[in-house]
Amino acid sequence: MQAPSAFHLPAEGNVQKYLSPHGKSSEMLRLGQVAPPPQSPPAKRPIMRASEFHLSTTREIPAGAETISHQLMLRAGMIRQLASGLYTWLPLGLRVLRRVEQIVREEMDRSGALELLMPVVQPAELWQESGRWEQYGPELLRFSDRHERPFCLGPTHEEVITDLFRREIRSHRQLPVNFYQIQTKFRDEIRPRFGVMRAREFLMKDAYSFHLDKDCLDRTYQTMHATYTRIFTRLGLNFRAVHADSGSIGGSFSHEFHVLADSGEDAIAFSTQGNYAANVELAVALPPADPRAAPTRPMAEVAPGTANGPRVTVHWMMGRDGNPVGLVLREEHSLNEIKAEKLPQLSAPLRRVTPEDWARLGQGNPAAGLPGADMALIADHAAAALADFVWPGHSDGPVWAGVNWGRDLPEPVVVDLRNVVPGDRSPDGEGTLEIARGIEVGHIFQLGTKYSAALNAQVLDEAGQNRVVTMGCYGIGVSRVVAAAIEQNHDERGIRWPLALAPFQVALAPLQYTKSAAVREATDALYAELQSVGVTVLLDDRNLRPGVMFADLELIGIPHRIVISERTLSGGQVEYQARHEENACLVDRADILPLLQSALNPPER
């Protein structure tokens, strides 16, 4: 395209008058009012022909692609890897990415948030001001410009938005405000993997809201919760919003949005009957309903194989005071390190006691014996409720059976220490917990004043006093959503896009397109009809053997396929198959348009 640089490109609706050699434009030219661009080529109709679209599929499973979404994105020709964690989006993949982006944008706009765009490159000063220049690890990619001034590539934009806010917003009357952007992020992940699922460079929607008080923040937070729910619903994904740990970004209150898929990296627990849902990292394990039973037998040292009774395991952690603390759980339960890290008795980055530590402390490994009364013990509720239990011995050595709290061991501090397991009582009291795998695609936080205080972002309140604003932040991993959608929607033949994400809604698959005039005419006519009612269509004019063409269209996951052949055309029919259906069906040519229109516009749920 040769857009004449001296002129604005005409808006699409006005193209005609500029292009017409005889119409208004020449009059206008004569009148000397508007100089049309010289000989702009006619606007090209966006016919999507497979032969011109660079479909680039492969049969082989690419080496080094572990997850299904990564394999399928490579096989379907959606992405190509440039370097570790860096991907090019090919035309097919970009169409899907844009679909996600557009739905996110529409719903954010609808929520009242305002789109802006911030730089990827950020000056170190802001990060020094917030303290994160030092806090953030090596995943913050730092570099210097030609003047030796330090910069970083933005992994997130709290500093930049807070800086913008403090320069722009003066009065509480301008609040609340919620700014968002859809922008490339860079995190120098230690180990990028799973394709765009965990890339170093990725596309993210991040929003930041500003408020004078917590109530106002709460309202926007709820609005974002509802907005995210709308977004993932519109995307056609099976998802859940769960309570979450607020992680390193800090803050008090947060929800994660997970796309459910067996390959997900996170475990999420949710109530079978109630509304409770939480990341397993955070899910509360209720104490057993029944109190501890009384001891019934004496403690005895026995061989490991002969011990009867419930067993416990002990995790020795370094305490804040430098002495070991034993964390006791039932053997069938696993330690929740997030919960453990929050215990005031333990050192803040959790650290296991090493053999060297024991030696330095002048103590033998207590796994070789029962801990004495001077050893600090913290037990999980479930372990604390045991009686006559088995205490572990040293490797193959003897164990202690018939052990009881208070009699053979000091009464422990009792807390929630373990990961929940399926069948646990739900913390909301309704039903029991189930556990599913999820892929985190969204996260909403109440940040509080962490950044606004550090960067001194204040507004004047009603009383004319300066007040530090309180903030929320709301992220969606846009590029990750694409991969997550595939993890959730695929079969042995390839991708099965939810309609909202599909790169094309309909594929036309003519047989003998270049040989049969009847097929070509019928196909072109159908193409034009579909396009005129706004359906996105891919016309596979590659004249491939049917098997190859079908396999390609199924691999790339187009939801609806119409096969046009002389055989069915002679009976006035075409063949229709939905991607998620097992079999095709014959449809009268006259019925195909209404059929597709109803398939593409399902009634509101």
Added chain:
RNA sequence: CGGGGUGUAGCUCAGCUUGGUAGAGCGCUGCUUUCGGGAAGCAGAGGUCACAGGUUCGAAUCCUGUUACCCCGACCA
């Protein structure tokens, strides 16, 4: 950063142990026949065997170093 693995044709891989100047399948180009589920025949194109150094008459192959990518652990949307 630890631990492990792999770099050979566009893709997936053999060849390396035992050194002798590089192969298969798929894909790609041309022609012919085929044409409703990844066709067949014929003819072709395509590789400084990741890079550098060394050993050797001779290195994809043996040695040393470097580098890239992948997998397992701590980070994260």
